[in-house]
Amino acid sequence: MTYNFAAIVPELMLIIGEPILMLTASTMGRRATKITTWGTVALLIAATIAALVGTEPSSAGPLFGGLLSADPFAVYGKALIYLSAAVAIIAANSWFARDDEHGPEYPILILLATVGMSVMVSATNMITLYVGLELNSLSAYILASYRRTDARSAEAGLKYFVLGALASGILLYGISLLYGFTGSTQFSAIAAALGRDEAMGIGLLLGLVFTLSGLAFKISAVPFHMWTPDVYEGSPTPVTTFFASAPKVAAVLLATRVCIEALGPAIDAWRQIIIFAALASIFLGAIAAWGQTNIKRLLAYSSINNIGFVLIGLAAGGAAGVSAVLFYMAIYVVMTLGAFLVVLNLRNAAGEPVEAIDALKGLSSRRPGMAAALAVFMFSLAGIPPLFGFWPKLMVFNAAVEQGLFALAVAGILGTVVGAFYYLKIVKVMYFDEAEEELHYACGNLEAAFIGLFALIVSPLGYLLIGPIGSAADNAAGALF
């Protein structure tokens, strides 16, 4: 048994940095909030650099007896997760500024969740997978009820916890069945056992269905999406921002790795499940979003909708499909973070954050810059061509067509059209409705810079990034095959 600690330096940095920040917080109390916030951001950026730099082929193979892997797929995921977690921490600053309950624990909990996510994307064994997933989920439950004096936040935390525990149980049951019928928790060994069996037994099939169901909960794919709107609405907005970005990336990448690496030979068995989840997510996400009046709920349905498109890429399978999934997640994170950053900085006359869509009325005349940025994010989330959000959708459909899944691609395109309606509704409210109340914009320079940067990335200028992101995604996807 050899331990290659050099390959997990990014995780080690986070794990070692966390107690240092926590001890600082415990001696300094609330005054340490600034230190832990920027300390965590610095740690995350340092870990990103460490992850990107430390990818020699020698360290990319299975580590710790096959429990983890630091292959390009994991590195891609880690870079995306660390950076979006850092943005989510920075975005929380101004929102929590009016809140005396905000403490140094917030960035520390995100840091711990990030360690879990980083294990999720690098796990190549069911045990590590589960431990990473729980580390992320438990931190997320606490974050959801972070404002415990707020009844809605407490409700969100409780709901998330109960449903999340149920999903973990389902996932564990699936894993135990897979283990029982293949004799291993190792992804490669499960794939080998699946490849040996010509006909798949009912036990294996059940294990596969339960495992995928548990994972579908984590990526909030229909029919396991029920928690998403409630948790997104109830949690404090910065926490929702975090939930919609990094954990989504981690869960999607985890599901991708499990499907390709562990269940790869059984693609015919899981493809139909993924296709159903994809189409159901696209259409339910698009239709249920119509009647929403709360912008956080709307963005929750938008995330369900987008996960559906990601799953089309996964259903296509193959290097092209996985590459499309990875590409999609990178752009999705930028669009979602951008949209949430704008929402985070909306204030009514009393300085309270607003969440109602009606509050956006007439935003274009008051805050043309912000309205334009939000419009860009909305158009991009809808996948309307000149904007960059169109490109990942195209890649996903392309991968599906390459695999002969024409009907799926056509249904997906139909779903895009249906979904475009509610994105356009927001744009209409901002540009064509009369304002009812004065809106304030409590945007710090840094947040404004982020909004501008993200808007630039998803604007047509983003097409310049197709080269670098595409080659990184191709490289990462290649690691799974």
Place this chain on the structure above:
Amino acid sequence: MIGIFAFYLFATLTILSGILVIFARNPVHSVLWLIVAFFNAAGLMLLLGAEFIALLLVMVYVGAVAVLFLFIVMMLDIDFAKLRSGFTRNLPIGLLIALVLLAEMLIAITAANSGPLIGDQPASTAQSNLSAMGELMYTRYLVPFELSGIILLVAMIGAIVLTHRDRGDVRGQKIHHQVRRDPEEAIRMTTPESGKGVEL
């Protein structure tokens, strides 16, 4: 011989204390009988050679779960007489569940006699369960084991974040105030005249 004697001792005590858990009037006594049942079950596990499970039973169930039960029973003011009033009404359902459990046990016993599931590897006798498990945990499964530790840390931080709050109306010990106190300021030397006392 002594093994058989020990088995019957532990088994009888487990069943007896199990019955007493149900029939004890006082819920606190119920929990205490439950602890007795756990201890005897641990004894049964020891007789089977599963010393790790025996220790787990004592540490987790007696040490944590039963104590938690005790706390809840004592802290929540539950009217147990009222809870018990529906006994005859709920008896059929209870009996049904008992029957299902009995059937499951019988099936499990017959299934156990029908041969091994996968892989017919006899347990190694060279190493005790505890050392074999410890060796795996700290070598092969080092990463998940350490991560579980971090999960426990998250649970601890979470419990504090969700319940701790600064209360103004409570006097607490402020250690840094005590440590920082300067003798120069805290002590005043006076020479009071006799019979006049000190001014405070």
